[in-house]
Amino acid sequence: MLERKTLQAQIETQLPWVLLGAVFFFGLLLLAAWLFEKTTTIESAYLEQMRKSAIQLAIIVLVGGILKAVIDWRTKVNDKTRERIELRKEFLHRIRLAYVSIWNGQVLLIAHLDINIWLEELQKLIAIRPQVEEIEMDLKVSIELLKEKDEIQEGLEVVNTFLEAAEKEYINHRQAVLEWEKTGNSLDEWVSQQETSWTKDFLSQAGHYQKMYDDGLTLSKWNMRKEIYG
Numbered sequence: 001m002l003e004r005k006t007l008q009a010q011i012e013t014q015l016p017w018v019l020l021g022a023v024f025f026f027g028l029l030l031l032a033a034w035l036f037e038k039t040t041t042i043e044s045a046y047l048e049q050m051r052k053s054a055i056q057l058a059i060i061v062l063v064g065g066i067l068k069a070v071i072d073w074r075t076k077v078n079d080k081t082r083e084r085i086e087l088r089k090e091f092l093h094r095i096r097l098a099y100v101s102i103w104n105g106q107v108l109l110i111a112h113l114d115i116n117i118w119l120e121e122l123q124k125l126i127a128i129r130p131q132v133e134e135i136e137m138d139l140k141v142s143i144e145l146l147k148e149k150d151e152i153q154e155g156l157e158v159v160n161t162f163l164e165a166a167e168k169e170y171i172n173h174r175q176a177v178l179e180w181e182k183t184g185n186s187l188d189e190w191v192s193q194q195e196t197s198w199t200k201d202f203l204s205q206a207g208h209y210q211k212m213y214d215d216g217l218t219l220s221k222w223n224m225r226k227e228i229y230g
Helices: 001-039 043-110 115-141 150-183 187-193 197-204 207-229
Strands: none
Touching: 043 115, 043 150, 043 197, 043 207, 115 150, 115 187, 150 187, 150 197, 150 207, 187 197, 197 207
């Protein structure tokens, strides 16, 4: 996993310096003990006891320094891991909101086959597109956050293309839809007489555009779930 690779890199970078510092301090204590022995007139038995105490103190400092470095490193790693998990959950939440809006719009259109609902729901889908693009841009600048980053980003690009097609169909047929509404006929009758491939696929839950949406959903939302719960 990304966390393990990052942790290993941190260990390899920081731990040698901690050990070097501890060894240096250990050496200073031994040097101080040797100099003291050479320059003092204290009895040898007492000197031996001081030497042992100095060595014990150096060992305690060495072990304590290593333990503190490991504890500090582990705390930092745990904080970083929690931060990454929260960021992943936030990405999933934003992606889910977009897909729920698309799903709701599809259900309402299929259930009512109403001209006004077509206008309202496509306006909502047009508003969703900038949100999907923003998620995509955030993913592009993220570093070591997701293992399946490329797949998720590809899925969002596919969904963005799907929403772009809806936007174009709305722009090209909005006026014709308003004229058709005056006749009192249903949405499916209008769709059957027009070149509205996106709306046809969206209503039938089949065809090129539906497959495009399903592929984007699988690549982005499914892989995002695996990042968090897999």
